[in-house]
Amino acid sequence: MTRPASLVLRARRPLAAADVQARLGSPVLWTEALPYAAGDPRADALRRRAASRPFAAQGAPVRVLLLTYADRVQDLVVSARPATLDEAGLTDVACLLAGDGSVEGWPQAPVSSGGEAFTLPLDWAAGTLSGTGTREVLTVRLPEDAQDIEAAVVTALSVALARRTGGALSAGPGERTGGLGLRLPTPAATVERLAAAGLRLLWRPPAPTTAPLAFSLDRDSDDSYLLSCDFRTDLVAAEAARALLAEIRDRVAGSTDEVTTPVAAQAPELKATIHDLVAARAEEQPDAVAVTENGVELTYRQLLDWAEEIATRVRARGTGPGQLVGVSLPRGTELIASLLGVLMSGAAYVPIDLSYPEDRLRYMTEDSGLTLVLAHEQRPAFAGVPHLAPPPLPADGQVRRWGKAQPAAPSDPAYAIYTSGSTGRPKGVVVEHRNFAALLAATQDEFGLGGSDVWTFFHSFAFDFSVWEIWACLATGGRLVVVPEDVARVPEEFRELLHTEGVTVLNQTPSAFVQLLSTEAPGASSLAVRLLIFGGEPLDSRLLLPWFDAHPEDRCRVVNMYGITETTVHCTWATLTRRDALAGSRSIGTPLPGWTVHVLDPYGRPLPAGVPGEIHVGGAGVARGYLGRPGLTAQRFRPDHLAGHPGARLYRSGDRGRLCHDGQLEHLGRLDGQVKVRGYRIELDEIRNRLLEAAEVRAAAVVLRHRGASADAHLDVYVVGPQADPDALRAHLERVLPGYMMPSTITRIEELPVTGNGKLDAARLPEPATQPRLREAAQDAAPDLEARISRTWQDVLGSPVTADDNFFLSGGNSLLAIRVMVRLREQGITEAPVRVLYRNPTVRELTLALAETAG
């Protein structure tokens, strides 16, 4: 770093070159006569260049240049090698050269360098870095009427930096430089000395430094103040420096526009209930197909007739607005009609997934205070709540009035979806009709949703992504294709369905998308998908590159949507392009119209762009709250002190994020132990707390791990306790947790490793143990076949298995299942679909099944 210390001085009296040279002594005086005036822009550029020119490796300690312009004005540029003379020393030199007799001899004292070094974290300054390691200077003019500007700048600079680095928030106004690398204006005394010598300070370049950032406060020729930021372009993005300077200027002026996130435009108000919206589409196009399931079609008229029939029966049981009806039915047209029927009765539905264990079903039933369950059979888990089997589809041709009998209001609840709770019990999120209506209003036009669209109903109806799939489709007059579960699990079959049904709007979690991507190949059946929407978990945008190869951006729009159940499915959106995918963009975009998003510190203060904090969401999507949990609701849904209308609330998401300088949001992970596995939201503490219920478990840890792509996310559990038995604990968990929350492995260890702070040190946990149960393998029809299958499983799972180990309990998942079948196909063993593995999940069973079909 050889940028010199320099001063550019305007001579007020004529300087004769010979005199100056004589006073300079041995170093050569450089002189230049310019053909333009001192005020010419070329003169300005020349002075700056001259003052900034680095010194050669060897040579004189100072360099002096005398410029004489065409209008007889003269400037003196005095430069010294870095770390040899400070500003006072340079001033002495200048005065000496100008013939000021007060200066005795040549200044000697070398200045100690490194005084302004300061170490600041710079993650807030990242952005579009130019990466060349050069330095750039940005300057702002400060307001003229500000009081005591120097002190104000010091304070403003320390506050602005502290907000970005999480440091202390105020520097006393008495501190002059505070170690901030702020160079103050030339002191008045120096200005007077120069004046006495017939010189006026015109300009000084940024002080030589290697620090990533340095600041300088200077007086301009009109006496106004200029604040400059001199920064390394490979460490600090220009837009970050610009934003910092602008903030300091605003603070000095006394007006700080707190940067909140871009508040999107208001969406048009849509005050309607979900069933009103669907009924409106049915009036418009009664004979259009609303739902397709395995080739069976239901028109809008039929759907509404059926739902009205169900609603009548539900109402007859005394159910109405504000009440909750459980729905526990298999995926299909009957389920859709039943959900709509519950809504039309005025009640809200609570999805109850049939695959959940009894304990969880009983808990949800009691906790939600259901008055009725729509199901085909009574189950003990329904804890005595009356059940109603949905009636069959009524015959065509009957005139009906749809949903008018007991209308719900838009602010009535539409559904309550249970999500994993960190205390060990799930909690229900109550979402109102108007929340969904706002979501529709915000997205409908932008996405161009309408009657020619075909959607898939792919996700579990207990997962709020399905709320979007089902109701956004039906409320806009589209056709909903029910994807059977075994088709959903096999990417080739799912692709075939997408092709055959001409699906245009496809909603996927990134995990599911990875599997669909595996079907992309030359000659693969074409897809009519025009809108691909991601949700449920963070997206690695690089996954999209192969998709864009096969599906150009102008034919299929790809949108990444971030959302939370508590703010009605979606929150922000980002349309992604191939360029974004190449850059590995992590953007989650901007808020939906009607939603607000803020990145706040723990005190609720908005953070500047680039600084990570907690994402808070306000606006039209904020749900009513947690069912039966007022205290928790008040804790998570807080008064909105920022952008909302009076009385509005802001939801603390627990997600870490930051606002980028271009106005987009970035998602940076969780602040707590909540994870997403294949799109499902799981509180690790819920699993942990259930384990701790067992007396023999003294301590437990639950860790999320990935093998390769995100589809391989799984949970490993570690327990401490001499009597802890992994098999027994697994059985215990199976009784209380839904399948998607079950860990892949349970390993007993002596004690949990902790860091110096006493927190779990997950890196020091051992490899999980698989669960071999040693049994003799029976001789069967094809022992060689069994051995080969066994070996394939072991290769794919990466651990030994016996003939009776369940694939999915030995660390397997749907992606690895596909891998096994591909390998078996490669070995010429079988062409069977992966469905066969699901139905025969042990080596022994699979061997028998394959031997049967072969023999």
Added chain:
Amino acid sequence: MSDNGPERWTVLINSEEQYGLFPAELPTPGGWRPAGFSGTEEECVSYVDEHWTDMRPLSLRQALEDGSAA
């Protein structure tokens, strides 16, 4: 200054009679008023659990009453 956020919280209530926790030192946002309790976060949560008995918005409850009265 700790990283964990405010230590003292106030329970606020809005015109729909919904409760919300808020840092005690910050000015009350528009549309909210103090419910009359301050303390640690846990104490405030307990207070709300005890006092917020009907989580339906007030306007909705009133509309229902008007509807049934008519």
